[in-house]
Amino acid sequence: MDIASSSCYSLLFLCFLHQSAQALLDPTDFLALQSIRKALHDVPGSSFFSSWDFTADPCNFPGVLCDSDKVIALSLGEPRAGSPGLTGKLDNAVGKLSSLAEFTVVPGRIYGHLPQSLSQLKNLRFLGVSRNFISGEIPAGLGQLRSLRTIDLSYNQLAGAIPRSIGALSELTNLALSHNHLSGSVPSFCLAQSLTRLDLKHNMLSGSLAPDSLPPSLQYLSLSWNRFTGPVDRVLTRLNNLNYLDLSLNWFTGPIPAQLFSFPLTSLHLERNQFTGSVQPLNEVTIQTVDLSYNQFSGEISPMLASVQHLYLNNNKFIGQVPGSFVERLMTASIQILYLQHNYLTGIAISPTAEIPMSSTLCLQYNCMVPPPQMTCPVKAGNQKIRPAQQCHNH
Template sequence: MKCFLKGNGYFWFMFLAHLVSVLKCGLLAHAMLDPIDFLALQNVRKSLEDLPGSNYFGSWDFTSDPCSFSGVYCDGDKVVVLNLGDPRAGSPGLTGRLDPEIGKLSSMAELTVVPGRIFGSLPDTLSQLKNLRFLAVSQNFIAGEIPASFGQLQGLHTLDLSFNQLTGNIPYSVGSLPALSNVVLCHNKLSGSIPPFVSQSLTRIDLKHNELSGSISPTGLPPSLQHLSLSRNQITGPVDVLLTRLNRLSYIDLSMNRFTGPIPAEIFTFPIGNLQLQRNQFSGPVRPTNLVTIPTIDLSYNRLSGEISPMFSTVQNLYLNNNRFMGHVPASFVDRLLASNIQILYLQHNYLTGIEINPTVEIPVSSSLCLQYNCMVLPVQTACPMKAGNQKTRPTSQCIEWKG
C-alpha cells in the first residue's frame, strides 16, 4: 500500500487539488445567492417546463450563478424580480404549476408569468412576499380562487390575473390594499359583488367578462380612477352618484350589465374618448348641459326616454337605438350629418315622430343613418344594420299607446 501511494503520489495530489478546486468553485457560485432563494428557484424550475419550441429554461443551470438565469434579477444575494418565460428570452410560454416555494423568495418585488399553459391555483404563499409591488400572471389556465391572504401584500401596486379561469369572489382584503394603482382581473369566472376599493392612487380597474353581480356602493371606487371597464357582467343598481364622483375618468365601459336609474349629465363633460353604456336598464331622459365632445357614445338597448338633446349633435358616432326616445330629431343632427361630421347616427327602434330632411338629399358615403322602426314614415331610405330588422315603421297601435 505504501509503495502504491508513493508511486502514485503526484496523481493523488493533483486529483485532490482538482477536487478542492471544483468544490470551491461550486460553493462560490452558490454563495452568490441566498441558500433559501437558491432552493426556492430549484423548486420553481422542477414544477415548470418549456412549451414546445421554447428554450427559456436553457440558461437555468444550477451549477452556475442563478442571478444570471433568464428572467432572474438579483440585488445582492436575493432575487428581487422573477419574469417566468421572459419574452426577451424568446419564450412562447411555460406549462406546469407555480410551486408554493415561490413564496420563499422573500425580497421579490416583481413577479410576472408570460402567456402559456400554467394551470393549478395561485399559491397562497405569495402573500408572504411583503415587498411585492407587481404581480402579473395573465393568459394562462390558473383556476381556483384569489387567496384572501393577498390582502397582506400592503405594497402591491399592480395585480393582473386576467385571462385565466379564476372563480369565487374578489376578496374584500384585496379591495383594502392601500397602494393599488392597477387591478386587471378581466376574462375570468369571478362572481359575487365588487368590493370597495380604498386606494387613493387607483387609476385602472378592468373586470370585464366575468360573472360579477350585486350593486356598487356610491363611494365604492376612488375619485382617482381613470379607466373603468365592467362590461359583460351582471351588475345591478344605479350608478349616477358613483359616476358623478369619478370625474377623472377617460375610459368607461359599463355595457352588458343590469344597471338602472338615470345617466348623470356630468358624465358627458368627462375627458372620454369612448363612452359605452349600452345594453343595460338605464332609464329617464338624457340631458347634457353643453355640447358633447366625446367622439363615440353608445347608449343603445336601454330604457331611455324623452326627446333627443341637440347637445349630442357634435358626437361623431352616436348609438341611441333601441330605447324609448320620442319627438323630432333635432335639425342640428341633419346639418352635421350632411356635412359628414357625423359618421354614425343610429336612431332605430325608438318612438321618434319626425326628422326634417329633404327626401332627395344624398347621405354622404362616409356617414350612416338608421331611422327604422319609429313612429314616422321614413323620409329617406338608408342602409341599416341587420339587427334593425325588416320593418320600416313601428305599428300605429304602439305609437298611440306610448304617446298616451
C-alpha cells in the same frame, strides 16, 4: 515580475473574489428557483428554460433580476409577442423569494392555483399572471401586501369572490381581473385612493354599487358582462376623472347623471342595461363614442349629442324630431355612426336627395316616421321600416 505588477495582480484578484462573492445567490433563493423550474416546462416552440443551468449563476438566467444576492424580479417565459409560453404549475417556493418586487408570467398554459405563499412577499409591487389557466380563488393574503401597485390576473379561470382586503390596498393603481369566473359583490375600494384602473369585465359578479365604493381617482372603469343591479347615478357623480367607462351588459337601473357627459371621457358604454329617464348633457359632448343602446331611455334627443362621432341611441324610447344639428354633422362626416333605430322618433329634416358621405352611417328604421332612403342599417335592425301606428299613438 516586479513588486508593482505583483501588487496590481493581487488587487485584481481581490476585486474578482469580491465580485464573485457578491454574485453568489442567497441559498434560499437558489433553492426556490430550482423548485419553480421543476414545476414548469416550455410549451413546444418555447426555449425559455434552455439556459437555466444551475451550475451557473442564476442571476444571469433569462427572466431573473437580482440585487446583490437576492432575486428582486422574476418573469417566467419569453417576453416576445406570440411566445407559446410555459405549462405546469406555479410552485409555492415563489413565496421564498423574500425580496421579490415584480412577478410576471407570460401568456401560456400554466394551470392550478395561485400559490398561497405569494402572501409572504412583503416587497411585491407588481403581480402579473394573465392569459393562462389559473383556477381556484384569489389568495386573500394578497390584501396584506401593502406595496402592491398592480394586480393583473385577467384571462384565467379564477372563481369565488374578490377578497375584500384587496379593496383596502392604499398603493394599488391597477387591478385587472377581467375574463374569469369571479362571483359575489365588488368590495369597497374607498381606501384605494391611488386606484386609476379597475377592469372586472366578463365575470359573474353581482349586487349593487354603494355610492362611495369606488374612489374618485379612477380613470378607467369596466364592469361589463356581469350581473350588477341597482342605480349608479350617485356612484358616477364622484368619478369625474374617468376617461373610459363601460357598464354594458348588466342589469343596472335608474337615471344617469347629466354631468357624466362633461367628464374627460373618450368612450362611454352603457348599452344593454335597464337605464331610464332622459339624456340631457349640460354642454356639447366631446366624447368620441357614446353607446346608450338597448335601454329604456326616453324623452327627446339632446342637440348636445350631435358632436359625438359614434353615437348609438337605438332600441330605447326616444321621441320627437331628430335635431337639425345631427343632419349638419352627418353631411360633413363629423358623425360617422348614428344609430337611432327602434325608438319612437317622428321625423328628421333631411332632403331625400341629400348625399350622406360614404364614411358616415345613418339608421332610422322602426320609428314613427318614414325613414330617409339614405339609410345603412345593421342586419339585426330587422326588415320592418316603420313602427306600427298603434305603438306610436301610445307614445
